[in-house]
Amino acid sequence: MAEAVFVLCAVTSLACAVLLLRGYARNRVPLLLWSSLCFVGLAVNNLLLVVDLIIIPGRDLLVLRNLSGLLSLALLVFGLVWDSE
Amino acid sequence: MTSALCCVAGLFFLRFWRKTRDRFFAFFATSFLLMALHRMVSLYLRDDNEHLITAYIIRLFSFVLILVAIADKNRGGPRKKEAAPRGMDSAR
Numbered sequence: 001m002a003e004a005v006f007v008l009c010a011v012t013s014l015a016c017a018v019l020l021l022r023g024y025a026r027n028r029v030p031l032l033l034w035s036s037l038c039f040v041g042l043a044v045n046n047l048l049l050v051v052d053l054i055i056i057p058g059r060d061l062l063v064l065r066n067l068s069g070l071l072s073l074a075l076l077v078f079g080l081v082w083d084s085e
Numbered sequence: 086m087t088s089a090l091c092c093v094a095g096l097f098f099l100r101f102w103r104k105t106r107d108r109f110f111a112f113f114a115t116s117f118l119l120m121a122l123h124r125m126v127s128l129y130l131r132d133d134n135e136h137l138i139t140a141y142i143i144r145l146f147s148f149v150l151i152l153v154a155i156a157d158k159n160r161g162g163p164r165k166k167e168a169a170p171r172g173m174d175s176a177r
Contacts, residue, residue, distance in 0.1 A: 005141045012148035019155045035113075038094075039151070066087070073090035080097040 003054050010046035017043045034079025041072025088128075091121035112154030119147035
């Protein structure tokens with residue numbers, strides 16, 4: 001059950017990233033670029049989670065996981081602050 | 086800190102929603118606030134592997150909400166897409 005949820009998190013976040021990037025390619029809205037960059041980071045975060053907890057359980061990737069999550073969100077908030085009034 | 090950033094992003098999207106009344110932003114705001122909740126719950130359940138799954142189901146739900154937002158937006162047609170960036174473009 002836990003494994004399925006971790007894999008689903010990775011798949012859904014990857015789908016979000018791809019769809020948002022496609023949206024940006026079509027509309028060129030800056031907000032979509034920042035959102036898609038954030039979801040690319042969150043997809044990496046979730047892939048690291050799958051690698052860490054399912055594929056190679058022995059390796060502790062907690063620091064990398066937290067760092068990727070933090071960077072993704074920081075990038076989005078930066079974009080939101082930079083691109084709005 | 087990541088949780089706080091999620092909250093900030095959620096509040097930004099909430100503001101965009103208030104401005105444009107576009108459901109897309111409401112979905113995004115809910116999703117990011119759920120992500121913040123996920124981070125807080127997993128912090129409290131750090132040593133409890135059995136209940137950690139609850140935290141990740143919240144996270145999964147937040148990603149599904151984004152997918153719903155995108156699907157809802159595409160179904161709404163290109164007319165609504167014009168409204169989405171208004172808040173951003175007015176600053177340019």
